[in-house]
Amino acid sequence: xxxxxxxxxxxxxxxxxxxxxxxxxxxxxxxxxxxxxxxxxxxxxxxxxxxxxxxxxxxxxxxxxxxxxxxxxxxxxxxxxxxxxxxxxxxxxxxxxxxxxxxxxxxxxxxxxxxxxxxxxxxxxxxxxxxxxxxxxxxxxxxxxxxxxxxxxxxxxxxxxxxxxxxxxxxxxxxxxxxxxxxxxxxxxxxxxxxxxxxxxxxxxxxxxxxxxxxxxxxxxxxxxxxxxxxxxxxxxxxxxxxxxxxxxxxxxxxxxxxxxxxxxxxxxxxxxxxxxxx
Amino acid sequence: xxxxxxxxxxxxxxxxxxxxxxxxxxxxxxxxxxxxxxxxxxxxxxxxxxxxxxxxxxxxxxxxxxxxxxxxxxxxxxxxxxxxxxxxx
Numbered sequence: 001x002x003x004x005x006x007x008x009x010x011x012x013x014x015x016x017x018x019x020x021x022x023x024x025x026x027x028x029x030x031x032x033x034x035x036x037x038x039x040x041x042x043x044x045x046x047x048x049x050x051x052x053x054x055x056x057x058x059x060x061x062x063x064x065x066x067x068x069x070x071x072x073x074x075x076x077x078x079x080x081x082x083x084x085x086x087x088x089x090x091x092x093x094x095x096x097x098x099x100x101x102x103x104x105x106x107x108x109x110x111x112x113x114x115x116x117x118x119x120x121x122x123x124x125x126x127x128x129x130x131x132x133x134x135x136x137x138x139x140x141x142x143x144x145x146x147x148x149x150x151x152x153x154x155x156x157x158x159x160x161x162x163x164x165x166x167x168x169x170x171x172x173x174x175x176x177x178x179x180x181x182x183x184x185x186x187x188x189x190x191x192x193x194x195x196x197x198x199x200x201x202x203x204x205x206x207x208x209x210x211x212x213x214x215x216x217x218x219x220x221x222x223x224x225x226x227x228x229x230x231x232x233x234x235x236x237x238x239x240x241x242x243x244x245x246x247x248x249x250x251x252x253x254x255x256x257x258x259x260x261x262x263x264x265x266x267x268x269x270x271x272x273x274x275x276x277x278x279x
Numbered sequence: 280x281x282x283x284x285x286x287x288x289x290x291x292x293x294x295x296x297x298x299x300x301x302x303x304x305x306x307x308x309x310x311x312x313x314x315x316x317x318x319x320x321x322x323x324x325x326x327x328x329x330x331x332x333x334x335x336x337x338x339x340x341x342x343x344x345x346x347x348x349x350x351x352x353x354x355x356x357x358x359x360x361x362x363x364x365x366x367x368x
Binding site: 072075077078080081084088093095096099100103104107110111114170175176177180181183184185187188189191192194195196198199203205206209210212213216217220223224227230231234243244245246248249251252256262265266269272273275276277279 | 281282283286287289290293296297300303304309310311312314315316317318319320321322323324325326327328329330331332333334335336337338339340341342343344345346
């Protein structure tokens with residue numbers, strides 16, 4: 001949120017980008033993400049003709065929008081989500097896949113627009129710099145100020161208690177039932193919305209990893225994906241499991257068939273979510 | 280060794296590799312980042328952050344919930360019962 005009460009949104013970024021395109025002001029140093037302090041706003045908006053209440057948007061045609069969205073698909077996360085959406089649909093879950101695809105396309109659009117704005121403002125079009133490069137712990141577009149340290153013990157205790165109650169409740173429902181679905185969808189959507197607003201905790205962002213670091217994690221994740229894909233394709237059909245070629249889902253089915261197993265798995269899922277939100 | 284055993288062994292080897300990589304990374308000598316560092320790096324942009332969280336939400340949806348009308352009556356059956364029956368993905 002900006003000091004004048006206006007949300008720190010894309011519209012403002014577009015406003016800045018257009019000014020740079022007109023040559024009436026200079027771009028802020030790229031790759032240096034700073035909090036939206038008043039000084040920062042003054043430094044990046046020296047032109048008095050446009051005020052904060054008059055955001056100017058870049059007008060785009062439909063074709064340009066499509067091109068922007070396609071350019072965003074180059075982001076690895078977007079490409080992975082689209083692949084998951086494709087296989088989810090092929091596995092007989094069209095609605096799940098459709099929702100995932102919609103989110104992936106929205107992310108592609110956002111990534112494409114961010115890169116475009118950065119390009120217009122005189123940058124390289126690299127989203128890494130546009131959204132806070134290495135060393136930045138406070139992205140420009142964050143909707144709130146991330147806290148500096150760990151949560152308070154009282155908040156942790158409340159969170160753990162809530163997570164246990166939630167897990168016991170969801171775990172008590174039949175798997176794939178509508179009450180369980182409502183609980184999972186509600187929590188998942190809430191966490192994604194929080195993620196869209198920005199990081200909740202201030203952290204030092206690691207610089208680029210060494211080649212061996214990328215290879216070690218990348219090769220293992222790729223191997224896991226290919227092995228799972230091999231098992232999936234080894235099934236009689238994509239929607240029918242096989243004992244001879246079990247996928248991870250098939251292997252976890254016995255665990256998730258009991259209430260206690262589901263409760264434990266939901267606790268693990270929530271713990272993973274809390275770990276990710278804290279990144 | 281059956282194809283079932285080979286498939287499970289493959290997953291076990293990959294899991295052991297992940298654990299071993301994390302253990303190596305925590306020594307701080309091999310130049311390998313920890314899993315937390317990798318995730319932090321990936322989630323530095325809004326695209327990465329939301330994408331990872333959507334992936335997490337999809338995991339929950341996949342294992343515990345159902346939006347599409349696919350029958351999973353075979354869920355909870357023993358491994359032997361799962362042979363050739365029960366939708367999966």
